Amino acid sequence: MTSNGPEDHQLIRSLEEMGEHIEFPETPEIAEAVVSAIASRRGISVLLPYGLMLIAIVILAISAPQVRSAMVDALNAIGIEIRTGESSREDETLSLLDEALFGVPVTMEEAQEAFGKSLAFPGEVLPGSPDAIYLKTESDGIVSVTFAYGSSESLPEIGETDIGAILTQITGPANHPYLVKSVFEMTTPIFVTEGNLQMQWIEQGELSRADDPDAWRASANVLIWLDGDVGYRLESRLSQEQSVHIAESMAKSESRNQLSFPVVREVSTRRNDEGGFS
Amino acid sequence: MASRESDEIELVVRAQRGDTAAFDTLVRLYQDLAFRTAWIILRHEHDAQDATQTAFIKAWSALSRFRTDQPFRPWLMRIVANEAKNRRDAQWRWYQLQRHVSQYFSGEHSFSAQDLIAKRETSQELLKAIGQLRENDQHVILLRYALGFTESEMTEILDIPAGTVKSRLHRALNRLKEVMDDDIEWS
Numbered sequence: 001m002t003s004n005g006p007e008d009h010q011l012i013r014s015l016e017e018m019g020e021h022i023e024f025p026e027t028p029e030i031a032e033a034v035v036s037a038i039a040s041r042r043g044i045s046v047l048l049p050y051g052l053m054l055i056a057i058v059i060l061a062i063s064a065p066q067v068r069s070a071m072v073d074a075l076n077a078i079g080i081e082i083r084t085g086e087s088s089r090e091d092e093t094l095s096l097l098d099e100a101l102f103g104v105p106v107t108m109e110e111a112q113e114a115f116g117k118s119l120a121f122p123g124e125v126l127p128g129s130p131d132a133i134y135l136k137t138e139s140d141g142i143v144s145v146t147f148a149y150g151s152s153e154s155l156p157e158i159g160e161t162d163i164g165a166i167l168t169q170i171t172g173p174a175n176h177p178y179l180v181k182s183v184f185e186m187t188t189p190i191f192v193t194e195g196n197l198q199m200q201w202i203e204q205g206e207l208s209r210a211d212d213p214d215a216w217r218a219s220a221n222v223l224i225w226l227d228g229d230v231g232y233r234l235e236s237r238l239s240q241e242q243s244v245h246i247a248e249s250m251a252k253s254e255s256r257n258q259l260s261f262p263v264v265r266e267v268s269t270r271r272n273d274e275g276g277f278s
Numbered sequence: 279m280a281s282r283e284s285d286e287i288e289l290v291v292r293a294q295r296g297d298t299a300a301f302d303t304l305v306r307l308y309q310d311l312a313f314r315t316a317w318i319i320l321r322h323e324h325d326a327q328d329a330t331q332t333a334f335i336k337a338w339s340a341l342s343r344f345r346t347d348q349p350f351r352p353w354l355m356r357i358v359a360n361e362a363k364n365r366r367d368a369q370w371r372w373y374q375l376q377r378h379v380s381q382y383f384s385g386e387h388s389f390s391a392q393d394l395i396a397k398r399e400t401s402q403e404l405l406k407a408i409g410q411l412r413e414n415d416q417h418v419i420l421l422r423y424a425l426g427f428t429e430s431e432m433t434e435i436l437d438i439p440a441g442t443v444k445s446r447l448h449r450a451l452n453r454l455k456e457v458m459d460d461d462i463e464w465s
Contacts, residue, residue, distance in 0.1 A: 011455060015423035018401035022424050027313040028327045031305040034334040035298055203364065 094207070094217040096161050101207060101217075102146040102168065103136025111135050111145040119145055119169060120227070123249035125242050126155070126165055144170045156237040158220045165236040167246075192223075194244050197251060199225035201240045227251055287346050294341050301341075305334050308351070311425065312358045315435070318420045319362035326362065333361040352434035355427070359435045407457045415450035422447060 094100060111133050112119055130147030137143050146168040151157035155164030192199040200223070207219045223234045223243040232250065234243055286307070292300035312333065316326035337357050344353055408416055421427050421435065429447070433440045 008451065008455075011451060011458075012423075014400060014404055015419065018404045019423045019426060021401045022405070024314045024424075025317060025323045025326075027310045028323070030309040030313065030327065030330055030334065031302055033331050034305050034338075035302045037331070037335050038298055038301070038338050 092217040093215050096158060096163055096217065097132075097134065097146075097148055097166065098217065099134075100215055101136075102134040102166070103144065104134060106133055106135040108133055115143055115145050115169065115171065117171065117230070120230070120232070120250040122167065122246045124245040125238065125249075126167070126246055130167070142170065144168050158235070158237055165234065165238070167235075168233040170231040170233070192240065192244055194248055195251070197225050197227065197247055199223055199244065199247060201243070207235075223247060286350055290341070290344065290346055290350055293338070294344070294346075301338055304350075304354075308354055309334075311351075312355065314425055315355055315358050315421070316362040318417060318424070319359060320366055325365060329362040329365050330358060333358040336361065349431075352427075352431040355431070355435045356437060360437070404454075404458075407454055410457050411450065411453055414446065415453055418443070418446045418450050419454065 106114075108129075114135050114137060126149055131150045132148040134146040134148065135144070136146070146166060148163055149155060149165040149167070150162050151164035157164055158166070192201050202219075202222045202224070205219045205222055206216050207222075220235050220237050221240070221243065223232075223240070223246075225232050225247050227247075227250070232247065234246055236243065238246075286304070289300045289304050289307075293304060309330065312330045313326055316329040316333070317323065320326045320329060333354075337354055340357070344350070408419055411419070417436075418432065421432055422429070427435060429440065429443050432443045432447075436443065438446075
């Protein structure tokens with residue numbers, strides 16, 4: 001039955017009538033939470049409670065397009081930089097496990113030796129050994145070890161790859177950004193607190209090199225957190241809740257009683273009339 | 279209607295200037311529609327609530343780029359629909375899969391369009407039939423007839439050309455008729 005005969009009009013009338021009589025689930029309170037979230041975002045101030053923190057999470061609230069290259073020079077910490085802004089990029093230039101981001105394949109023993117401290121292993125959702133291990137060492141002493149896990153029924157693949165999760169552990173000296181995480185303008189990094197861990201949950205971001213912002217790729221769902229003096233980044237298509245469970249399962253027992261505050265700075269960069277940024 | 283539209287534009291302009299009270303009013307004005315739009319896509323109350331809240335926060339962030347000579351409602355609902363679709367496609371895929379599989383094996387696979395309640399028997403039968411359609415077909419029918427979006431608004435919300443909205447709707451209605459021909463008398 002594919003004609004536009006009288007029965008179509010009758011069906012449409014029935015649908016319109018249905019629309020008038022339908023009852024949706026009751027709408028929960030939304031406005032209060034939204035306005036509260038907006039107010040708290042406005043109220044974020046520079047938080048530098050621990051100057052020796054190795055990893056910095058920097059949020060740049062970029063309101064104008066083509067502002068991705070804005071960098072923070074005065075960082076008193078290294079690590080992961082999160083920017084929000086409008087993406088005007090075209091083709092991705094990096095692959096999912098690009099060597100430029102995560103380094104070269106190594107054995108677990110090589111990774112452990114290069115990292116110089118105990119690597120953490122997830123005990124939830126991602127049990128067992130990783131399917132591949134990557135090591136990246138920088139001349140300035142930053143070291144990252146990345147575990148790649150193959151996709152499975154419970155671990156959806158990222159894009160059209162066979163990879164289900166990418167877990168990176170970063171350590172090194174201060175004063176150097178390592179990974180730059182850019183977030184589309186429509187994406188809001190979400191603060192997540194669980195126990196002593198404070199985390200950032202980001203959807204639909206971009207990942208690029210700190211020393212070459214034009215080398216980039218889109219990223220899946222990302223959770224970034226600190227535990228002691230190590231920064232962690234988990235990328236997957238898992239939910240926020242599942243990702244947080246992984247982070248909790250990796251928390252080192254000796255650091256469970258120590259607060260791990262991400263160093264957070266919000267910088268509002270707004271294009272002024274002269275074309276510069278304020 | 280004109281007064282309501284002008285009031286709405288005034289609220290948007292105030293919100294663009296940073297007036298959170300004006301934005302609060304806009305949220306309260308559209309939260310029902312936004313929640314229902316998200317619910318149609320996500321089929322889960324808690325997920326729909328999260329998606330709606332996040333979408334409003336994103337709308338606030340993007341408000342400076344909204345052109346006030348354009349209709350606000352479809353612009354806002356597009357953000358809501360995108361947020362809901364992203365959640366459905368990404369982090370909830372695993373969860374939804376599990377849920378649907380368990381429902382399938384427990385015999386509850388003709389799903390949650392029936393979670394909606396219609397007061398009339400014919401409407402309930404229609405909902406039951408809609409519940410047997412593929413997801414995209416359900417979306418266009420429910421957005422059009424349960425929430426009353428115009429085809430023009432659906433073009434914006436679903437981010438597809440106007441001709442595609444028409445053809446999707448046409449195909450969905452044909453499939454609905456086929457289902458109903460198999461199952462029930464709907465006249």
